[in-house]
Amino acid sequence: MKPTPVRRLLALLPLLLWAALICHGSSAAAPEAVVALEVPDLLLHGVEFAVFGFLAARWVQGETGRTGATALLLFPVLLSAAFGAADEFHQSFVPDRTPDPVDAAADAVGGLCGAIAWLAVLRVRRGRGTGVVATAAVLVALLFPPGTARGAEDGTIRPEELRADVEFLASPALRGRASPSAELDLAARFIAERFRAGGLEPLGDDWFLTFPLRFRRERGESFARRVGGDRFAGRDVSVPAWSPDGEGAGPLAFAGYGVDGPDGGDFAGVAVHGRVVVVLDGLPRSREEEARRDPELLRRASAEAKAGAAAARGAVALLVVRGPGSGTVDRLVLCDGRVLEGRVEEIPGGYRVTRHGFRRFELPPAEIAKASLRDGRELRPAEDPALARVVLPVAAETFLVPEVEAGGPPERGVPPLPRAEPGLGLLGEGGPPTEGVPVLLVSTRVVEDLFGLPVSDLEAAAARGVLPATDAAAVVRVRTVVEERPVRNVAGLYRGRDESAPVAIAVAHYDHLGTGPDGEIYAGADDNASGTAVLLALARALRGSAGTPRGSILLLAVAAEELGLLGSRAFVRDPPLSLERIGAVLNLDMVGRGVADELTVVAAPLGTSLGEVLSAAAEAAGVRLRMTVVDTPPAGVPPAGGRAALDLPVPDRPSPWFPRSDHASFFRKGIPVAFVFGGVHGDHHRPADTPDRLNPDRLAAVARFALRAVLGIAEGGLAGGAGR
Numbered sequence: 246m247k248p249t250p251v252r253r254l255l256a257l258l259p260l261l262l263w264a265a266l267i268c269h270g271s272s273a274a275a276p277e278a279v280v281a282l283e284v285p286d287l288l289l290h291g292v293e294f295a296v297f298g299f300l301a302a303r304w305v306q307g308e309t310g311r312t313g314a315t316a317l318l319l320f321p322v323l324l325s326a327a328f329g330a331a332d333e334f335h336q337s338f339v340p341d342r343t344p345d346p347v348d349a350a351a352d353a354v355g356g357l358c359g360a361i362a363w364l365a366v367l368r369v370r371r372g373r374g375t376g377v378v379a380t381a382a383v384l385v386a387l388l389f390p391p392g393t394a395r396g397a398e399d400g401t402i403r404p405e406e407l408r409a410d411v412e413f414l415a416s417p418a419l420r421g422r423a424s425p426s427a428e429l430d431l432a433a434r435f436i437a438e439r440f441r442a443g444g445l446e447p448l449g450d451d452w453f454l455t456f457p458l459r460f461r462r463e464r465g466e467s468f469a470r471r472v473g474g475d476r477f478a479g480r481d482v483s484v485p486a487w488s489p490d491g492e493g494a495g496p497l498a499f500a501g502y503g504v505d506g507p508d509g510g511d512f513a514g515v516a517v518h519g520r521v522v523v524v525l526d527g528l529p530r531s532r533e534e535e536a537r538r539d540p541e542l543l544r545r546a547s548a549e550a551k552a553g554a555a556a557a558r559g560a561v562a563l564l565v566v567r568g569p570g571s572g573t574v575d576r577l578v579l580c581d582g583r584v585l586e587g588r589v590e591e592i593p594g595g596y597r598v599t600r601h602g603f604r605r606f607e608l609p610p611a612e613i614a615k616a617s618l619r620d621g622r623e624l625r626p627a628e629d630p631a632l633a634r635v636v637l638p639v640a641a642e643t644f645l646v647p648e649v650e651a652g653g654p655p656e657r658g659v660p661p662l663p664r665a666e667p668g669l670g671l672l673g674e675g676g677p678p679t680e681g682v683p684v685l686l687v688s689t690r691v692v693e694d695l696f697g698l699p700v701s702d703l704e705a706a707a708a709r710g711v712l713p714a715t716d717a718a719a720v721v722r723v724r725t726v727v728e729e730r731p732v733r734n735v736a737g738l739y740r741g742r743d744e745s746a747p748v749a750i751a752v753a754h755y756d757h758l759g760t761g762p763d764g765e766i767y768a769g770a771d772d773n774a775s776g777t778a779v780l781l782a783l784a785r786a787l788r789g790s791a792g793t794p795r796g797s798i799l800l801l802a803v804a805a806e807e808l809g810l811l812g813s814r815a816f817v818r819d820p821p822l823s824l825e826r827i828g829a830v831l832n833l834d835m836v837g838r839g840v841a842d843e844l845t846v847v848a849a850p851l852g853t854s855l856g857e858v859l860s861a862a863a864e865a866a867g868v869r870l871r872m873t874v875v876d877t878p879p880a881g882v883p884p885a886g887g888r889a890a891l892d893l894p895v896p897d898r899p900s901p902w903f904p905r906s907d908h909a910s911f912f913r914k915g916i917p918v919a920f921v922f923g924g925v926h927g928d929h930h931r932p933a934d935t936p937d938r939l940n941p942d943r944l945a946a947v948a949r950f951a952l953r954a955v956l957g958i959a960e961g962g963l964a965g966g967a968g969r
Contacts, residue, residue: 260300290351294325298359318360325356401785402948404941407778412936414774421767423759424805425730433733436802440737443784448821453733456815459672466724481688488684493562494720495520501707503551518559521719556682562721563684683723735802739787746796747828749958753777754806770936775837782948796959813910824888829917829958832908837939841946847900847920849875853963855917862953882915891915
């Protein structure tokens with residue numbers, strides 16, 4: 246019976262409705278249930294257009310009555326290819342969507358599969374079922390090609406869970422996770438709980454490997470005083486981290502900018518022995534161009550070099566004037582959230598900020614949100630046009646800030662870290678400095694009291710080379726205290742089948758910079774909540790893995806990386822397992838930005854096949870790997886049993902960042918390492934490094950790669966290497 250127009254329309258309606266659903270899906274976000282399944286995009290396209298091809302073949306057969314393979318395959322494939330191409334073109338107008346010709350090809354293949362399925366249905370109806378098995382095999386081969394199916398462990402790596410972990414670690418509640426801080430301890434407990442939930446085991450009695458940090462503090466007992474005059478302390482003086490404690494008293498001597506040279510430099514003709522020497526900070530403007538060409542001159546212009554030159558000439562103390570002009574500034578907070586520290590000069594139409602190395606930033610007043618003065622005042626040029634002519638000199642050196650406020654003594658308990666560069670006042674394995682003379686960085690108010698002259702006159706005298714003399718004498722005291730605070734690495738072990746097999750370690754630092762003096766939070770989402778979140782994803786994925794690897798896998802979250810890799814140094818200095826058992830280390834640092842399907846890795850195989858393991862892991866995870874290999878040191882790697890005493894130099898080529906993350910501590914011990922690193926961006930060590938700027942799909946891709954890498958290492962995939 247010939248179909249009526251209504252019947253024809255009803256037969257065509259399912260095809261039209263499905264086409265509309267495909268078009269709608271390309272304009273909307275995928276449902277959470279679909280995202281949770283982590284189905285590859287190509288497979289989704291294949292399934293969508295398999296249904297489309299099935300309905301198209303069904304409609305063609307109903308319209309024409311033909312059941313031949315040519316008619317029922319050709320039209321659905323051509324229609325699927327055309328509709329798929331149109332759909333990809335449509336996505337070019339959809340925000341956050343990018344057309345992909347590969348997807349269009351998958352659409353055509355899906356249409357072919359659907360048409361084959363309808364052809365098989367017709368054969369079954371006619372009692373010819375011999376082609377059904379073959380048709381099903383074709384469908385499976387086309388829609389589920391090798392490599393698209395993921396293991397059980399991959400099913401637990403979900404972008405939304407990685408995003409949630411980053412959002413907690415980089416949340417305002419954790420206030421930047423400074424080492425040490427109560428917020429860092431909270432992050433450590435969070436990581437340990439996630440390790441426990443993932444079925445990992447602690448290495449010892451608990452999840453924490455505790456080590457101490459030692460700091461110097463200035464408690465307001467340092468001062469500078471003219472004999473017979475006022476005593477200056479508190480905010481008028483500050484202690485450089487490299488200055489020894491001590492006291493010096495004697496006549497004053499002014500040595501200009503205090504820059505040494507072959508002919509004595511600024512000290513030529515100045516009586517220094519037995520005196521308290523005063524110098525200006527930095528270099529005169531007339532020598533800045535020379536310093537840009539001469540790194541040695543730049544080094545001699547540092548306050549530490551000036552102190553060494555004064556001590557060598559017999560000085561008893563050194564005072565460095567913090568910045569030229571009238572008044573000193575800690576820092577400038579710009580309207581876009583950036584913070585600049587350096588010397589600020591007035592220029593036509595605004596200010597010039599000169600940082601270490603004479604990097605310059607020229608700013609109109611409207612871009613400066615706030616300038617914090619050392620006397621407690623704040624200037625806001627962006628809000629007050631009258632401040633556009635104010636000169637704002639800034640201290641160029643970092644120092645120990647006395648913990649004395651106008652409201653009284655500091656609160657007892659846990660003192661905050663000193664402000665400025667991370668780790669300021671941090672002691673190494675030794676004690677406080679003992680060599681040299683006591684040094685204070687002082688405000689211009691102090692120097693004007695000592696000499697009875699404005700600093701501008703002293704600058705002018707230094708420029709002319711005619712230095713003022715004085716009969717005044719001064720007393721300088723530097724007094725600090727040493728405090729110790731514990732911080733914790735967090736370690737979770739996924740135990741393998743063979744206790745004698747190599748252990749694979751995945752490491753990420755979970756600390757960051759804390760907060761600034763105005764309460765701004767350095768969230769550290771990419772640096773390094775991102776790598777820490779990947780560790781937590783590995784814990785979940787290992788719990789769901791199909792089998793147990795031969796060797797064990799250690800997930801290690803380390804603290805105090807921002808203070809100089811101190812957490813990883815503490816681990817290798819006092820390891821909870823023999824260093825000889827470690828097969829290789831995978832370090833995850835700043836891995837949350839960029840495209841999802843391309844990773845950059847710097848590997849140091851040290852004679853092993855680590856590079857091949859990483860390449861295989863990338864292929865299995867479906868990501869492109871850009872790998873750079875660090876050469877084995879010329880001295881080679883000593884045989885097993887020699888790692889504890891080893892201290893290999895860490896190369897800064899081919900990547901200048903290679904020595905600056907936690908894998909470097911393991912490399913020094915001759916352990917093969919791989920550094921997964923997304924690169925430095927404009928928000929690095931800025932408050933703008935927030936979770937919303939990360940790509941959760943990239944985090945998931947890194948986790949899939951890292952999972953396969955550590956499983957490959959633990960399974961005994963490393964071959965070669967000295968002593969192995």
